Amino acid sequence: MTKLLQTIEPILWRDERLHLLDQRVLPHKENWLEFHDSDAVAEAIKTMVVRGAPAIGVTAAYGVVLAAREAWFSAGENWQEAINPPLKRLAASRPTAVNLSWAIDRMKTASASLSKYESPEPALLTFAQQIHQEDVKANRTMGQYGADLLDNDSIVLTHCNAGALATAGFGTALGVIRQGFIDGKIEHVYVDETRPWLQGSRLTAWELMQEGIPMTLQADVAAGALMASGQLDWVIVGADRIASNGDTANKIGTYSLAVLAKYHGVKLMVVAPTTTIDWSIDNGSQIPIEQRTGSEVSEIDGRPIAPSEVHVSNPAFDVTPAELIDAIVTESGVVRSPSKENMKQLKSEEEK
């Protein structure tokens, strides 16, 4: 009997305000935070209360709704000018995930079509809820497309958290793993802890254990030996920004996994909605890589583990060249051996 998998929804709009599940304190605390203003939402994205490219985009869309409420209250019929500074602050909250700017741009376009003589909030809330629902729908579609690529009894590795917590629900890479499990194709999942922020040990392990999906947590540095053992079939990951040639930015450590996978004959699947594709850039060298505070590396739970004053490098993402990727799975279809040419099949009419 296939177990009906429940899924977590980390973003809720209720009682005219935004509610976010605080991912900084999972898995040992399930704490929801309420947001009444757009600057607090920008800070929540920056401090990773909410994280994951699609989740950041959906959250920003609701941040625009709150910014519109503030602009109408403070500027009345001049709300379309007054809304711009808070939107800039929202857009600046994190640089790599293109879903953030995509969602804000889509909400700005919607704003431009609204009357300046009435509150934009109701109409913009409808647009934000549409973006929210579209994300979950896309994840379920991708989940099936990706699961269809798996053989029976697949053993897979995932890095970071590309689950329900990184989206509006169901997940991207974990959506494929969830659907693969429903379809009886997943024998076992290995989960990288994903230092330094530990999305794997704190978030992915929590999601998979909640749903009884068989998994083993490991240190990031164990991935090479696991691949050398010959038992791994796929590495399945999410993405934060994909260039038009298929080069993919994802959590730091993904590039290392890609090189190891190529050497050991393990296939690499990137799972991301088309809102993660940045058609404006030719290749991965143009993707901005977020540099986060050194204390995320030199401390654990605020306790120093390295010598004080140590110099730290803490890039949050790296770029995997398209030639190391076997398949990019989106809600618009699957691109095998991605390249500039075959990525074009994913372009929508307006992007052509």
Ligand SMILES: CSC[C@H]1O[C@H](OP(=O)(O)O)[C@H](O)[C@@H]1O
């Ligand atoms: C489904 S996108 C998830 C993506 O986002 C993560 O980064 P962060 O936790 O810093 O927002 C990581 O790159 C995941 O693959």
